[in-house]
Amino acid sequence: MATLLERFLRRFIQHGDLEIETGSGQTFRIGDRTGAPAGVRFADARSEWRLLRDPEFALGELYMEGRLTLTRGDIYDLLAIGVRNIEAPNSRWVAALQRTRTALRRWRRNDLVRAGRNVSHHYDIDARLYAMFLDGDLQYSCAYFEHADDSLDQAQLAKKRHIAAKLLVDPGHKVLDIGCGWGGLALYLADPCEASVLGVTLSTEQLSLAQSRAEERGLASKVRFRLQDYRQITERFDRIVSVGMFEHVGLADYDVFFQTAARALKPDGVMLLHTIGNTGVPAPTNPWVEKYIFPGGYVPSMSEIMPAIERAGLKATDVEILRIHYAKTLREWRDRFMAHRAQAAALYDERFCRMWEFYLALAETVFRAGLNVVFQIQLAKDVEAVPLTRDYIFERERQLRARESAERPAHDLSSAGTPWR
């Protein structure tokens, strides 16, 4: 048994420093002994078989179940070794599994029922859990680190400011926020940007917290939130923003997404899409992530997004590619999560904690390696809706920064409901 496992792992892991202990107590060391070392122990032979049969899926499950434990380094170190070797010659059966998954994914549509269920799976998790690891404003997407030593709260504020600047939001604008989360960006667009905002979400947990935050901040007249699928939007808007929601749309619905946006956007409107992107050729979602974290989720390559934009008659007017920012964000999230691990275990259980840790660590390695990035795609119908040079972004950020500090402390996070901090 160990021989097959060892052969498989030696083939897949060419770089890095990894020590393996099998269920029967044999040990071997693989890789070129470079980088941070990691060591793992399999609980039993059955766990080794499970990894061999479907490594991409089983690794996460074995870790969750405690059947694969770390004897050296942590789960991040282990996954970082995996990512370093991702371009190694895959075993044929891994490649075949990937092809099958890709084929299946293309045909699965996230209809209204499935979309709602998918969102509930992840976002109706107790808000107390999110408050444990997110910033005070509950921004559950890539932060924007203007300076290397910015705190997470500063970088999340900078992200909202950066998006507002690119959206060219002016007082009185009608703005649609598709996938509004716990409402942080919508509130920012209302104050300090002074827009009139509609945020839609499919998560009842998010809706209720977003609404109460708007009331607490005295912004309920400027920001409305609705439990609604984006496909059911019928109004028209000056600005549309969607942050970290497109990952849930699914390939089969990209045309619907952009056609809905094009219908909802006024002729001189501006839209900003902020989504995780794959820098490589299209690839299926990791099956473990698909099952445990984001059912229905998909990370698109640019080559998959652009055709739908072109068909919808929208014009890309700027594409920023945020690199490393999400790796930094995820590291912050994981550090915070680990600091609150005991509370998380009390709320759920150890298995949940290991699942969450695995998810945050896996995502970080993928962004750190540049396999995933964030695409910020600015869109318009009229190419003159956006200034000709990008300096307006910096100028608007400067203005917003001044308004933020004039009106209230930049980090007034008291309404975010974070009893632990």
Added chain:
Amino acid sequence: MATLLERFLRRFIQHGDLEIETGSGQTFRIGDRTGAPAGVRFADARSEWRLLRDPEFALGELYMEGRLTLTRGDIYDLLAIGVRNIEAPNSRWVAALQRTRTALRRWRRNDLVRAGRNVSHHYDIDARLYAMFLDGDLQYSCAYFEHADDSLDQAQLAKKRHIAAKLLVDPGHKVLDIGCGWGGLALYLADPCEASVLGVTLSTEQLSLAQSRAEERGLASKVRFRLQDYRQITERFDRIVSVGMFEHVGLADYDVFFQTAARALKPDGVMLLHTIGNTGVPAPTNPWVEKYIFPGGYVPSMSEIMPAIERAGLKATDVEILRIHYAKTLREWRDRFMAHRAQAAALYDERFCRMWEFYLALAETVFRAGLNVVFQIQLAKDVEAVPLTRDYIFERERQLRARESAERPAHDLSSAGTPWR
């Protein structure tokens, strides 16, 4: 006869104000009478037939031959009306012609022989012609207007500076310029950027002028020029830049282009591709442009470029979409060309002048409407080869601006060989 022409034109031209005089002297007026009016006269019935049979192709030819003349407004006004109506329901035969052209284009490769011939067609035209309408540095690509009232020379200098800043060129860097034209950008990368530059072109006219300019500027040791196809490059470079050349590569060779670039780029290298782009769904080259101006040329949609980038293992790290800048550039070019029309006619003939005027006016209308833009795609292998936020671009531009003015007058154009100005 006039009835069929009228029916066709009424169907195609819904917006604008256009007066038609047929070869037999009948007149009619079409459109909704909005915008700048234009009027045309057909020389004879045969010209009307030619337009009906293949309007996209025949319009330019009839204008060149003097068989279609303007009775009101100029050629720009006429073409602007055409572009305004581009989304009108095309006649079925126009759509069928377009489909055939698209299908043919996909299979035509620009092999080494054809690529050389295509380039000669356009760029071995007497350099005196280009000097008549380009800026003093002979920049034959979209300028970058930092301010609305910048002169063409200022905007072309700003373009070179903007590209150098995004390339993160440092002194001593080895830079490859694919499609170097008359050498202006390569010279800028050598001075003030202090890089060591190789520029390749397929035009003997461009090569010889570029070489003599390098010698005149005392930069021959820092800038080499070669008559070479990009596919024959074997060296490796810190930086690669290609400005206004990708339009000649042709769809069938995008993989070859990016794979060649990936091979020639060092692991921590940065590349900048500056190319005209189509904001809509993929569309064939206008057949008149294909025949008379850019044989083998193609304006790609983003959805056609990105798959090849992903397959080559390059990662897009920034995509700027320059809108309107090329319309402004083309207007400047056409104004200059018209001011030197008599000299151009002496060098060639009236037919050539009408051809050139048609080309510049057509291109301007297409950019003005936002159907075409310029994509500036920054590429890297390692996502950390480029800083995390875009402010380095502005900072480097500031530094370069200071070096330009310290070393020599910013517009020292004496070596460009422009005897007429």
